[in-house]
Amino acid sequence: MGGLKFVAIFCVLGLSVCGEVCHTESGDKQIGDTWEEDCQMCRCRSSEGSASVDCIHDLCPPPQIACIKWDNSGCCPVCVEKGCKHENETYPIGYRGNPDPCTTCVCEEDGSYQCMVMACMIAGPQCRVTLGGDVECCELKRIEGTCCGTEEICPPGFGSK
Incomplete structure (x- = not known):
């Protein structure tokens, strides 16, 4: 953390009032002065007739939730890139992306990654009653590469009367 901090009290002959000064690595400081030194916030204060230096670690702002890349070269980390993981x-x-044809995903401002799946409303397959009283239906087959696309595969002669 560095050098020694010490306090000097200067009195003028013939006066009962003394001037108080804090000596620091960055120079002399007056009572009430604040400064940053070695990533700490310091203050020169008067305590029982003498000057003293109080330092606390620089309070960094809370980290940003949506940050995915940081610069840690200073006293406090700084967000250099926002996004989602x-x-x-x-x-x-x-x-905004589509990991598959039915899903849309979005990276939100707060850093959340939200995905929504499309709901498909598909009518049932066509069916008919044969002359023998049996029920005969077409088969619904999903079309690859689409979300809700289907095709009907019907038995031979299904559409004829």
């Missing part, structure tokens, strides 16, 4: 991947704020 999801399954070992990082995304910028505002990112």
